[in-house]
Amino acid sequence: MYDVLIIGAGAAGLTAAMYSARKKLKTLVVTVEVGGQTNFTASIENFPGIEKAPGIQLTQTLLKQATGFGAELANGKVSKVEKNSSGFSVQTKDGQKFESKAVILAFGKVPRTLGIPGEDKFFGKGVSSCVTCDGPLWHVPRNRLHDGLLFRQKSGGTERKGRSRNDRQVV
Ligand SMILES: Cc1cc2nc3c(=O)[nH]c(=O)nc-3n(C[C@H](O)[C@H](O)[C@H](O)COP(=O)(O)OP(=O)(O)OC[C@H]3O[C@@H](n4cnc5c(N)ncnc54)[C@H](O)[C@@H]3O)c2cc1C
Numbered sequence: 001m002y003d004v005l006i007i008g009a010g011a012a013g014l015t016a017a018m019y020s021a022r023k024k025l026k027t028l029v030v031t032v033e034v035g036g037q038t039n040f041t042a043s044i045e046n047f048p049g050i051e052k053a054p055g056i057q058l059t060q061t062l063l064k065q066a067t068g069f070g071a072e073l074a075n076g077k078v079s080k081v082e083k084n085s086s087g088f089s090v091q092t093k094d095g096q097k098f099e100s101k102a103v104i105l106a107f108g109k110v111p112r113t114l115g116i117p118g119e120d121k122f123f124g125k126g127v128s129s130c131v132t133c134d135g136p137l138w139h140v141p142r143n144r145l146h147d148g149l150l151f152r153q154k155s156g157g158t159e160r161k162g163r164s165r166n167d168r169q170v171v
Pocket of ligand 1: 044
């Protein structure tokens with residue numbers, strides 16, 4: 001029986017694990033993979049205390065901190081969370097079962113994409129799903145937003161913009 005079970009090992013889940021394990025609570029992180037969205041982030045420059053770091057480096061440090069304090073890690077995709085008299089029962093798709101007094105949901109999100117040519121290739125390199133994250137990286141005057149996706153590409157000093165969902169093309 002764990003004190004705290006955290007679903008997801010992105011920045012949020014690993015931070016929660018670090019705090020939980022440091023308080024000497026028996027802590028387990030169940031996750032599909034480590035890093036989450038930060039794995040797609042070439043450079044993070046707005047994490048307090050870190051000037052600039054690749055996303056993957058940030059979460060590897062968080063993982064080291066969390067496990068250093070005693071948090072355990074299990075690989076698996078959680079498919080069921082059930083409340084019972086002593087806490088929660090958490091099951092993964094591949095049949096693992098864990099019991100915990102508390103559960104923290106930190107399974108983040110998968111950005112919705114348009115599925116258009118060029119999108120995969122340039123994701124994180126000009127095609128972004130987060131204006132707050134990437135807007136400041138582009139020192140050109142205007143942003144253009146389509147269905148939550150910001151298409152910005154700076155090439156040879158000129159600004160190139162994505163077209164709307166109807167056009168189905170990144171230019
Ligand atoms: C290209 C890109 C650039 C970005 N740049 C910046 C930036 O510069 N600055 C900034 O502040 N933010 C940036 N962001 C946003 C930032 O990365 C996210 O806000 C942050 O990583 C979210 O962390 P999270 O832990 O909440 O979720 P996620 O990172 O989404 O992690 C979720 C975790 O849960 C796991 N998971 C999901 N479902 C299950 C399940 N059923 N069972 C078990 N595990 C599960 C996943 O495997 C993953 O480990 C960027 C995002 C992207 C995609």
